[in-house]
Amino acid sequence: MAGQGTRFLPATKAMPKEMLPVVDRPLIQYAVDEARAAGIEEFIFVTGRAKSAIEDHFDASSELERSLEEQGKTEALAAIREVMPEAGRIAYTRQQHPLGLGHAVWCARYLIGDEPFAVLLADDLILAEPGCLAQMIDVYKRTGGNLVAAEDVPKAQTDRYGILDVAEDDGTLARARALVEKPNPADAPSTLSIIGRYILQPQVLRELDRQEKGAGGEIQLTDAMARTIGDIPFHGLRFEGRRFDCGNRLGFIEANIAFGLDRDDMTDRVKEILAVYG
Numbered sequence: 001m002a003g004q005g006t007r008f009l010p011a012t013k014a015m016p017k018e019m020l021p022v023v024d025r026p027l028i029q030y031a032v033d034e035a036r037a038a039g040i041e042e043f044i045f046v047t048g049r050a051k052s053a054i055e056d057h058f059d060a061s062s063e064l065e066r067s068l069e070e071q072g073k074t075e076a077l078a079a080i081r082e083v084m085p086e087a088g089r090i091a092y093t094r095q096q097h098p099l100g101l102g103h104a105v106w107c108a109r110y111l112i113g114d115e116p117f118a119v120l121l122a123d124d125l126i127l128a129e130p131g132c133l134a135q136m137i138d139v140y141k142r143t144g145g146n147l148v149a150a151e152d153v154p155k156a157q158t159d160r161y162g163i164l165d166v167a168e169d170d171g172t173l174a175r176a177r178a179l180v181e182k183p184n185p186a187d188a189p190s191t192l193s194i195i196g197r198y199i200l201q202p203q204v205l206r207e208l209d210r211q212e213k214g215a216g217g218e219i220q221l222t223d224a225m226a227r228t229i230g231d232i233p234f235h236g237l238r239f240e241g242r243r244f245d246c247g248n249r250l251g252f253i254e255a256n257i258a259f260g261l262d263r264d265d266m267t268d269r270v271k272e273i274l275a276v277y278g
């Protein structure tokens, strides 16, 4: 998506924020790996300026491969080879103007076609096993319709998220009767918020065709989803796992610590480092 990553300047001056690494992989690769693990086979990237780093990341790099091969660095070689999706199953399109998340998704409408699709926002990084999208697909097999990842947030933070107006809730899965994008805490219908994972029906794209502006003067995905409620069910799933908001610096630092601790080859050393500063 064409977010400008201003919170990470100057790091994001010449590269998109989706290329920021957590431990040793860029955010965008976590999103692709999570989608793949959920059975997704085709990928569309909606990018903005400075997208070439993303394209190069998911491309072959014969020179680098050859030199790693010569040096016998088989682990590193495997790490870069497994990044590549199958040829022809990856496409890029540019969001020419930063008109909002709904607009970014709409930019991919011809590539998506008339079938259900998933949206992953790379700066919502989720540490979970099985991955968040895999958990969602499991539940989607029962619910159909539109399904998003959801999390309860502190009341004071409802103005950062899309919020569900909950009709039914079993503590894990909530059905919404309406949605509101970034409401003031005083007006929020609940504290159950949308996290950047969506399984959506193509009707949402038809709603986005209206190009109606919502909160912040942007074309909101939340509004388009909200307009399909009544025709198709809308659910939020409280997934198992931890989510890190890598769109802000502290969330990003926390993600690096958590993912470092989660890596078997690093756990002990990261703990030692933390103890020094604890």
Ligand code: G1P
Residues within 6 Å of the ligand: 101, 121, 124, 160, 161, 162, 163, 181, 182, 193, 194, 195, 196, 220, 221, 222, 247
């Ligand atoms: C977007 C969506 C919002 C959602 C959030 C999840 O907001 O508009 O509904 O809750 O992603 O991260 P953004 O973070 O782009 O402002």
